Amino acid sequence: MEFEAFNYLVNVISFENLLSMLLGVSVGLVIGAIPGLSPPMAIALMIPISFHMHPELAIIMMVSVFAAGIYGGSFSAILLRTPGTAASAASAIEGYEMTKRGKAIQAIRMSTFASCIGGVLSGIFLILLAPPLARISLLFGPSEYFLVALLGLTSIAAVTFGSVTRGLISGLLGLFLSTIGIDQYSGFPRFTYDMVGLESGIGIVPVIIGLFAFAQGLELAEGSSKELISGVKRLSWNLMPRWSEIWYVRWSLVRGWVTGLIMGVIPAAGASVAQWVAYAWEIRRGKPGDKFGEGEIKGLAATEGSNNGVTGTSLVPMFVLGIPGSISAAVILGALTIHGLQPGLRLFRTNPDVVYTIMWGFLFANILMGFVAILVARSMAYLTLFPRGIIGPLIIVFSVIGTYVANNNIYDVWIMVALGVGGYFLTKLRFSTAGVLLGVILGPIAENGFRDMLVVSDNSPITFMLTRPISLVIIALIVMAIYFSVKPQPWEEEAKAEVEAELAKAKSTEK
């Protein structure tokens, strides 16, 4: 453990550092909330602004943007079912159902609390455990990456209500989509049909926006246009979490935070998978009376706790080894280099004041994020008081511009529209659009791990996996995930009994 870090705590408490954090948090929240605009984009935008800043101030601002950007995606996920970032897709499931039931403010205050504390805990892990955690991340090889991707995909089965096989089919569809484009190993175009727009593959941005935002825009066009999303005409002012709410979801929060902290260390795969593993774990721990899929606050607490719980630990490989574990970390690494700081264990020895001040800055940014979010949240929640006939077209407009601005590529916009239509009908047929998204995100990780594993194991992947302890642990987790997906849970039995009783009543009324 690195107790030396406490020597630099007082460095972060200065007016310039706080202003830098405030700017970073504000920009991160706004950009994270808009579908199509991502935390890496927000961080990259701040680089030119940071040129004339002291390196510490600059990097503190960027890590603040990162932390707030991940959380900002939850606003639109909860209020409009249009996640601003991939990390908030799981929160859209329970969060939006809470909004539909007039509990938008309750959802936001729980999301803020879970994310703030998750981010703070993640910051503490980053500060105290960075070097040993980095050594763990180095132990992950091709078979581990392949299996982590499979673990994430089996989590889909656990979070698809009604049919495990439909959830797995959704994930498989995402995997198929991820194979479209030029094969990075051979340079051969796969499933492109000579279309230039498909050669670079299906990007994450059109998938998220299409499946969630555009499809949601189409869904809001159904029914009465004057109806409000939230079903209530007034919002409460109470944005501070209640102790009774926190107590009710205490174990859900702990499960979310633990999942995020552990999985954040796995480069690339961890952040995408963590929220789904946390959600699946929460569903499997459900009790009779829980209403997963219908606005269960425990589900939201777990996903929000995990998606900010990964932020600090996901920076561990970047700070300690100079290996970025995510796109955001890669941009921050670029910023560090621009400001003359070379990450790695050497930086901890030569400039411990700089690196630990930045880490403390990250931790305090998460606390500041909570206060700023409380101020911003209510104004954003007013969106739910707009009629569906206004919100639907607005979502379509932002879907188009969000997709176009990401790469200035009109093909992405058409792909987004196609996926939006597909997502709209998939939802009608009770498939999981979240599963498709997860398949697209994890497909490249699974394929790279799979093909590297075939090479390293000399085409004996199973023998290879069985000789690696971490692979065996992940295999055990996959088996458990499949078992618990198939085994009915107490709250599912209760829900099924309710449906059977309703059907029986309907039949006797017909007679």
Next chain:
Amino acid sequence: MSGASVDRITAVVCMVIGLYFTWEAWEFPAGGGDFPIFCAFGSFVLAILIFGETLLKTNKRRAIQASFPVTWGQWKPMALLALAVTYIPMMFVLGYFTATFLFFVLAALLLGIRNFKTIGLTAVILIPVMYGFFVGFLQAQLPTEFFLS
């Protein structure tokens, strides 16, 4: 259409997709077909599982599945989709903000909003905010208005 019928169609579609991907991917060089074929194998397994579910489920559970029918009488989302598909190429003809203003107003009217004050106010606030944020702050390169070119 009952839930069991939808499941059977899904199983058939899974099989067809799996067969198609296998057929296409078989010739990919340098192991490029390995992963798609692995996924196709997964789709065959899932197709068998979902088909088996429809045969093994009891009548009571099939009745529960049948309580979730697919409805097809949804014309408004398709009309909105048609308008969106028209809006996208029009961005490059009329300019982004002109096309967006027209799309938003027409879409709101199409969906049944008749409060012209709400539509007008939202559009009037939306355009400058989007301009300031995307063009001013993000420096995004959006299609120029036809009357400015």
